[in-house]
Amino acid sequence: MIYHTPVLLQTVLDFTNPKPGDLFIDTTVGGGGHTFEILKRGARILGIDRDPEAIEHVTKKCQMSLSTRNSLKASNVKYQIGKDLVLAQGNFSNIGQIARANGFNKVDGILFDLGVSSYQLDDAKRGFSFMRDGPLDMRMDPSLAVRAKDIINNFPERRLDEIFKTYGQEKFSRAIAQAICSARQIREVETTGDLAKIVREVYGKKHIRGKIDPATKTFQALRIVVNSELLNLEEALPQTEELLKEGGRLVIIGFHSLEDGIVKRFFKQAQRLKVLTKKPIGPGEEEIFKNPRSRSARLRAAEKI
Ligand SMILES: C[S@@+](CC[C@H](N)C(=O)[O-])C[C@H]1O[C@@H](n2cnc3c(N)ncnc32)[C@H](O)[C@@H]1O
Known part of the structure; x- marks a missing residue:
């Protein structure tokens, strides 16, 4: 490999x-x-x-x-x-x-x-990839205390919006933050697949087929924050x-x-x-x-x- x-x-x-x-x-x-x-x-x-x-x-x-x-x-x-x-x-x-x-x-x-x-990207269990379902982790160093999952399930909506906007330059940051907060009221967002699905649903028809995956910027933003x-x-x-x-x-x-x-x-x-x-x-x-x-x-x- x-x-x-x-x-x-x-x-x-x-x-x-x-x-x-x-x-x-x-x-x-x-x-x-x-x-x-x-x-x-x-x-x-x-x-x-x-x-x-x-x-x-x-x-x-x-x-x-x-x-x-x-x-x-x-x-x-x-x-x-x-x-x-x-x-x-x-x-x-x-x-x-x-x-x-x-x-x-x-x-x-x-x-x-x-x-x-x-x-790191291709190993689903590291949780960096929206292409492979795995635990929502994203820590480059496994001794870090906070995983992506902790941020997604605990940060207030306003802070999530800020993260996606600042570190992902994501134009739908607010809608994505709202969708995450609604989803986590029903059950925790556990996997990369769960998060990617939420983001893709926010994009819906706004996503042009063949273009970069809608989850790209959200995942980039989270990775930057998890790893400072x-x-x-x-x-x-x-x-x-x-x-x-x-x-x-x-x-x-x-x-x-x-x-x-x-x-x-x-x-x-x-x-x-x-x-x-x-x-x-x-x-x-x-x-x-x-x-x-x-x-x-x-x-x-x-x-x-
Ligand atoms: C793009 S890869 C490097 C690939 C390498 N140049 C090669 O050709 O195989 C980036 C690597 O940097 C490491 N890394 C990222 N941030 C780091 C940091 N703050 N301190 C040390 N390593 C870091 C990641 O764990 C990852 O293995």
Whole structure:
């Protein structure tokens, strides 16, 4: 099974240019897609993820033989955990502390590939997907106290409306919040399927067939709130300036305008970063064709001066 196809991989490599002896931090290691490509170029890397399943997956993958980019020359490279690749389960909002604790004090590159992995999305029991019925969970880190279900069944209508409007830019936020509150008076909203059905009913005929699923924005908003995604990013970015060596590169891939806005504002006010991307870079047609989930990716990069 493919865990996750790395997005904008060549662009990440072009900006970071990993070389033997370089030190990198991948703050969102996920399936290791970007990490392993950086490792293949001889750099050492600290891979962080708040999801223990991602850390477990990359640990296992590390122990398997890996082929080089040129599949004809399959090599038996094995990356050693702790030596070539250091893995840490944690929140990138603590990137400074995690990096120092693992001896990554000054690094050549830092990557953020935000959001959820395909693995998380496709696993019904994680509760991220409106396509697969599962418990309404959405926690990237299972030790978090609040699941999506707790928010949907307990928050007041006004607060739900605000969440869908602010974090999902959902134009029917009010009607969706009302419909949820009516539904939960009869019985708790338990599953992703229950919630998706409520949202789809609100859209009703307003939904144009073939267009994006009406539940998309509601699910995105909830996921952002359950995982405090924007707050984590706001806390992490200022710590990267100190961690980068002079000439070190920071690359951030975001998937929606709220993330991109935070990155843009940070780049504007950062004193020791030179912005390398006047405009965010998105995937080309070929990448979107091969990996439709890359569709909304936007990459920004900067260099420490
Ligand atoms: C889009 S995936 C990364 C995929 C990876 N670049 C690859 O190619 O396989 C995002 C990952 O970031 C993790 N993540 C999201 N927010 C995080 C945070 N605040 N701290 C640490 N990891 C986070 C998620 O658990 C998920 O595994």
